Amino acid sequence: DVKVTQSSRYLVKRTGEKVFLECVQDMDHENMFWYRQDPGLGLRLIYFSYDVKMKEKGDIPEGYSVSREKKERFSLILESASTNQTSMYLCASSTLWGLLGKLFFGSGTQLSVL
């Protein structure tokens, strides 16, 4: 089974802190994604990456950056956390080879910024 692991289930940070959310997948998938989920707004795409060192902005990239130095790891960075970044963050990975881009999700990180 594909496993997508997010480093923390719950995280509490203070306004202005630099925050790293880590995601690791073990299936050699080319694509990795970061989403945030807020009530009434569904899953919104922050950034995605289709290869090592490649990154593309999603629909709501402001206030975030990402890093993909290795194929299996995709990091989401909040340079200076703000209260409006309190949310559930989900990482996902996919391959187009044989699975038509089906996403496999991590268990999520609930981030609270105080």
Added chain:
Amino acid sequence: ILNVEQSPQSLHVQEGDSTNFTCSFPSSNFYALHWYRWETAKSPEALFVMTLNGDEKKKGRISATLNTKEGYSYLYIKGSQPEDSATYLCAPLGGGYQKVTFGTGTKLQVIP
């Protein structure tokens, strides 16, 4: 932003009722459509991946149809059970197919 609409936004049904919901998406440059089920306190899990116009997929009591020409997909649940309670998300993949954008989902609650 790919304009993906799901309706209704939420739904309450009695156990045993059948129900259906809709995902609408731009019909141009279509590659595939995904349906996911997201139960509370769990991660979203893929239900169906559909590519062909007229395609119909089935998994137990849940089925889905796809119309790529007019840009919609229906998800049906026959004889709803409390364990079907979840948010159902659709994600159409277009030309930039690595970018996967979701609809806002339909939240289903099945009342015992």
